[in-house]
Amino acid sequence: MPVTNVTTDPEALTLTVEAEFPVSASRLWNAFADPRRLERFWGPPGYPATFGEYDLRPGGSARYRMTGPDGENHHAAWTFTTVDAPHSIEVVDSFTDADGKIDAGMPTNRTTMSFEETDGGSRLKVVSRFDSTADLEKLVAMGMVEGFREALSQLDVVLADLRDYALGKGTQVEVLDDQHVRITRAFEAPLHLIWRAHTEPELMKRWLLGPDGWKLTVCEVDNRPGGAYRYFWEPIDGGEGFGFDGETLVFEPERRIVTTERMTGADFPATTNDLSFAEEDGVTLLTLYITYADAVQRDAILATGMTDGMEASYARLEQELVTTG
Structure with a gap:
């Protein structure tokens, strides 16, 4: 501090x-x-x-x-x-x-x-x-x-310097208080490519998969404030899937997306996910600020291995950026 x-x-x-x-x-x-x-x-x-x-x-x-x-x-x-x-x-x-x-x-x-x-x-x-x-x-x-x-x-x-501060360090998690967590991830890529990867469903289906062995079968996105979205993942080899849904609250092109998020069918409160994008010297930094209902919900969600799944997806996105140039 x-x-x-x-x-x-x-x-x-x-x-x-x-x-x-x-x-x-x-x-x-x-x-x-x-x-x-x-x-x-x-x-x-x-x-x-x-x-x-x-x-x-x-x-x-x-x-x-x-x-x-x-x-x-x-x-x-x-x-x-x-x-x-x-x-x-x-x-x-x-x-x-x-x-x-x-x-x-x-x-x-x-x-x-x-x-x-x-x-x-x-x-x-x-x-x-x-x-x-x-x-x-x-x-x-x-x-x-x-x-x-x-x-x-x-x-x-x-x-x-973002290259020294965050590049190559993977997904970083900082617990701020009982209700708030900040997650950061840097990419050696221009902001407009990272933005497209987070807003275009066909691109999202190529990397937003979590650990190996899953596929994103539903990716419905309405990026207008008040619009709804829905994601659903299924195991490649068959089995039970899971999904998330929510509402877009703020959408500022190439800068910020704020959404609510809840696991489809779950009875616990939705989180608020505030995702911002910033570029400096060819490095783009994602910052995700999550608001939970309380510390119990915060700890339960972090304990699921959420950030490991995020890093697997982000690593896949890095590879997609290298492949597509």
């Missing part, structure tokens, strides 16, 4: 977050200066940001939305007041409606992001200044502290 300190000061009307990273301050700066990189961590897991306008200069502005796993959008805007590359960025941060109009009923704050060299790399310091104690308390009550912690916990991956 890169966050080292979070402090609220009601007298100074500030919220301060500090985090350290094993990279140069200029690399840290670039993660904030590039909106495509910023999108990968600005927003806690399950609520990634999408930046439209991003005019990084004094007087410039940025507009973004955070899209939850249910497809609901939360809109905000920055007005850049100071841009001192690669040392600091200061913005006026406001909640807005979908058209960019500032929501007068919500607090506005002035936030400074500074990037400092350290002996081991760099330090990020974020200081948000509020107009009143009530504004500070309101945003803290809304989860601003937890949001910062969860958002910045994703920055390590953005700052890392």
Whole structure:
């Protein structure tokens, strides 16, 4: 966890977050200066940001939305007041409606992001200044502290060289808490090929098979929000099969797919699967953020060997990519 300190000061009307990273301050700066990189961590897991306008200069502005796993959008805007590359960025941060109009009923704050060299790399310091104690308390009550912690916990991956960080390491599983697991897998292939492999049924039937000896006999996909999907696998040599079904909640081409998932006919609650795609230097990283009902369901599903089956499928996908070029 890169966050080292979070402090609220009601007298100074500030919220301060500090985090350290094993990279140069200029690399840290670039993660904030590039909106495509910023999108990968600005927003806690399950609520990634999408930046439209991003005019990084004094007087410039940025507009973004955070899209939850249910497809609901939360809109905000920055007005850049100071841009001192690669040392600091200061913005006026406001909640807005979908058209960019500032929501007068919500607090506005002035936030400074500074990037400092350290002996081991760099330090990020974020200081948000509020107009009143009530504004500070309101945003803290809304989860601003937890949001910062969860958002910045994703920055390590953005700052890392994906070839060193994830390529060749197979399917990696990280238990975040009782209800959440993050799974990552890297491929040496362009994003558009990995995206097609996850959205075109005929391609999915070639690799989404789990361990050897199974075939995907049903692959029905409706990628529109609100659309249903159904998968069913059967043993090649005959026997009892199994399947999953669910609903597509969010579908953002070549970026993100959020679905519900349940084993067909099972009586336990559906999980929410939030799958995102990111490419850097010819390496595409998949990140799957799974939400379970509770720790019991989480442990029961992980104990099935789910991730071993995922890795078998992903290894097969790698081979398909090599074969097809």
